[in-house]
Amino acid sequence: MKNKLSDLNNHLFAQLERLGDEELKPEQIAAEVDRAKAIVGVASQIVSAQALNLRAVELVAEYGERFHDKLTMLEAPK
Structure with a gap:
């Protein structure tokens, strides 16, 4: 998987910077x-899914x- 939680973190901070741009009309x-x-909505779902995986x-x-075998969200051990 190419997307990581650190990528999500980067997107959230980038959005925060865009919101703080004082030159915006x-x-x-x-x-x-x-x-x-929209980003917060998607991010919330990602965080919830990751919390479920952690549990x-x-x-x-x-x-x-x-x-x-009952936890289908986990990959089988190799």
Whole structure:
């Protein structure tokens, strides 16, 4: 997978910089606010999915591999 949480972090900070651009006209600010809302919505879903994956890994670590096949979001061990 080429996208990482660090990429998401970079996108969020880039959007923050665009929102802080003092040279933007009011209509450009409005467009950036709409873009920021969309980015935050997608970012929230990514973070939620990653939290679910982390919880699955924690369950395997805590209870062992016997539950691994029930956690389909995890890749099979190699």
